[in-house]
Amino acid sequence: MDEMDFAGPDAIGPQVTIRQANDRHVDFVLSNCDLAFANSIRRIIIAEVPTVAIDLVEIETNSSVIPDEFLSHRLGLIPLDSSQVDDKLVYYRDCTCDAYCEQCSVTLTLYAKCTGETNVTIYARDLAVAEGAPCGTPVINDPDGHGSIICKLRKGQELKLRCIAKKGIAKEHAKWSPVSAVAFEYDPHNKLRHIDYWYEEDAASEWPRSSNADWEEPLAEGEPFNYDAVPSRFYIDVESVGQIPPQEILEQGIKYLQEKLAAIIQGLTGADANVDGFSGGARSPPGAHGANGNAGGRDDSWGDQGYTTPFQSGGRTTYDAWNGGTTPYGGGGGSSW
Amino acid sequence: MSQDTSMQGSTPYTVEEVEHVSLDDPNVSITIQSDPYSMSFQIENEDHTLGNALRYIIMRNPEVEFCGYSIPHPSEAKMNIRIQTYGAQLCPCKVTAIEALKRGLVDLVDLCDIVMHKFKNEMGRFGKHEPVQED
Numbered sequence: 001m002d003e004m005d006f007a008g009p010d011a012i013g014p015q016v017t018i019r020q021a022n023d024r025h026v027d028f029v030l031s032n033c034d035l036a037f038a039n040s041i042r043r044i045i046i047a048e049v050p051t052v053a054i055d056l057v058e059i060e061t062n063s064s065v066i067p068d069e070f071l072s073h074r075l076g077l078i079p080l081d082s083s084q085v086d087d088k089l090v091y092y093r094d095c096t097c098d099a100y101c102e103q104c105s106v107t108l109t110l111y112a113k114c115t116g117e118t119n120v121t122i123y124a125r126d127l128a129v130a131e132g133a134p135c136g137t138p139v140i141n142d143p144d145g146h147g148s149i150i151c152k153l154r155k156g157q158e159l160k161l162r163c164i165a166k167k168g169i170a171k172e173h174a175k176w177s178p179v180s181a182v183a184f185e186y187d188p189h190n191k192l193r194h195i196d197y198w199y200e201e202d203a204a205s206e207w208p209r210s211s212n213a214d215w216e217e218p219l220a221e222g223e224p225f226n227y228d229a230v231p232s233r234f235y236i237d238v239e240s241v242g243q244i245p246p247q248e249i250l251e252q253g254i255k256y257l258q259e260k261l262a263a264i265i266q267g268l269t270g271a272d273a274n275v276d277g278f279s280g281g282a283r284s285p286p287g288a289h290g291a292n293g294n295a296g297g298r299d300d301s302w303g304d305q306g307y308t309t310p311f312q313s314g315g316r317t318t319y320d321a322w323n324g325g326t327t328p329y330g331g332g333g334g335s336s337w
Numbered sequence: 338m339s340q341d342t343s344m345q346g347s348t349p350y351t352v353e354e355v356e357h358v359s360l361d362d363p364n365v366s367i368t369i370q371s372d373p374y375s376m377s378f379q380i381e382n383e384d385h386t387l388g389n390a391l392r393y394i395i396m397r398n399p400e401v402e403f404c405g406y407s408i409p410h411p412s413e414a415k416m417n418i419r420i421q422t423y424g425a426q427l428c429p430c431k432v433t434a435i436e437a438l439k440r441g442l443v444d445l446v447d448l449c450d451i452v453m454h455k456f457k458n459e460m461g462r463f464g465k466h467e468p469v470q471e472d
Contacts, residue, residue: 014448016455018463028459030452036393037448043386247460254453258446260387264380265442267365268435 020237024141026246027183027237029215035186038234042184045253046170046177051082051243052089052106052136053175056164063157071151075163076175078124078148079139080106082167082243086252088134089167100164106136108163114153122150122159136165139242178244178252183237188213192229368417374424376434383416384408394448395420395441400432404441 012032020027030038057072064071095104107130114120124138124147140147153159170177187194188210197203212235240246369377380387388406395404395418403421420434432440 014452014455016452016459018456018459021460021463026460028456033452034393036389037445037452040386040390041452043384048386247456250456251453254449254456257386257390258449260383261391261442261446261449264365264383265439265446268439268442 021247023240023245024242025237025239026250027235029233029235031233033232033234035231035234038184038186038236040257041250041253042182042236044257045179045182045238045249048169048171048256049178049244049249049252050085050091050167050169051176051178052080052085052165052167053173054078054080054108054163055092055166055168056100058162058164059160060162061158061160064151064153064159065157066151071159071161074148074150075161076173078127078150079241079243080108080165081135081137081139082178083135083245083248085135085167085244091168092166100166104166106130106133106165108136108138108165109161110150110163111160112153113158114155117155119152119154121146121152124148124150126150127163141242178241178249179239179246180241181237181239183235183239185210185212185235186231186233188216188235189218191219191226192231193225194231369419370434372424373433373435374431375419375421377417377419378434378438380416380418382414384414388416388418390445391418391441394445395437397444398432398437398440400430401437404437 014033014037015029015031017029017031018026019029030041054072054075057068057075059068059071062068062071066074089106090104092100092104095101097104108127109130110122110127112120112122112126125140125145127138127150129137138147151159168176190197197207199206215235216233238246238249240249244252364381366379367376368379385408388408392404392406395401400422401420402423404419406416406418408416418438420437422432422434422437424431424433
């Protein structure tokens with residue numbers, strides 16, 4: 001049997017095509033990949049990439065019309081710069097301090113009073129980050145450089161408070177989510193019939209066409225429904241709030257997924273440390289590949305990174321079954337266990 | 338499958354050893370096991386993020402007969418994963434459920450590595466002809 005034929009398209013491995021990228025979002029196509037994995041990436045980006053957000057507010061004076069808890073909630077939702085936060089802060093629950101300290105938090109202070117006749121608006125830019133803080137500067141994206149509105153003060157009203165920003169993940173509270181949205185679509189022509197469109201007379205003409213529809217061939221005239229087909233192309237648009245650049249969000253997401261896996265491997269390997277040379281701990285991709293000109297060409301430098309994958313044909317692998325060498329049914333029995 | 342005859346010799350784990358494995362990590366435990374080739378694991382503090390991808394990748398292993406996962410209750414941060422391998426039925430390799438689980442975890446780490454690598458490469462390529470800018 002021809003090895004390539006057996007290995008099928010998955011031998012090529014997952015492919016990434018970036019369609020658009022700037023400092024707010026990155027829009028890419030993940031192809032040759034399975035739905036479960038693509039969805040894991042989506043889920044981890046939304047809920048498990050840590051950022052910094054205000055978690056504790058000590059209010060000294062609040063004579064504004066907004067009650068304390070309302071104000072605290074608003075403060076919590078203000079995006080704060082959290083790039084590379086893992087290197088800068090620890091989780092406050094892991095910290096040795098009693099309540100909070102510089103290792104696990106960033107302090108922001110706000111002192112504002114309206115003295116004039118006209119009302120003043122307090123913006124996120126008015127939050128003063130403690131000197132020397134490694135992160136936690138409010139994210140400001142508007143052209144005027146104001147940031148989010150916190151509240152408005154009438155003459156004589158005063159606001160004096162201290163905010164403690166901590167590192168956290170969106171599983172605990174959505175304010176820690178690094179993204180405002182992750183667009184996720186597959187099969188824009190609904191060839192797989194995962195969606196049952198409601199319609200009056202004709203679904204195709206009544207429903208708007210997806211912008212991703214141009215990236216795939218529609219079902220040809222008379223083409224029968226392929227009930228074996230599975231989704232393999234995913235159109236993902238990661239839309240950052242501004243705490244972390246979108247590329248970094250994706251990279252961090254994959255990193256955290258690997259860390260989760262590594263933790264379980266570690267747990268399982270405790271008793272038996274000899275799993276195919278795997279030593280536990282997340283293996284981050286080798287530093288050698290940065291913005292070099294590998295130009296989407298596949299895998300020239302990848303094969304010799306010192307470890308192997310089931311997703312690549314040709315590379316040295318210890319697990320033959322994946323690459324079509326052997327099957328449990330056929331002879332060979334070429335497992336490396 | 339008759340347990341004792343098919344498992345002799347090269348089986349890496351006896352039932353007693355398997356129980357020992359589970360003691361090492363409070364987050365992973367073996368909940369059901371009839372023999373080393375069919376086991377259920379419970380992983381704490383994990384959800385569909387890990388469960389579905391892991392299920393898929395374990396199922397891709399040709400030695401694995403069945404793999405499924407469930408989250409028994411949404412308020413409990415626990416994920417159950419069931420693995421049944423062919424064991425010695427069809428192949429002399431005798432891959433146990435634990436080995437299949439480990440293999441799946443390692444494979445998923447590798448898959449992550451590849452996607453990360455592809456993304457970084459593509460980002461580098463993309464950055465060259467279209468500098469980062471506002472919409």
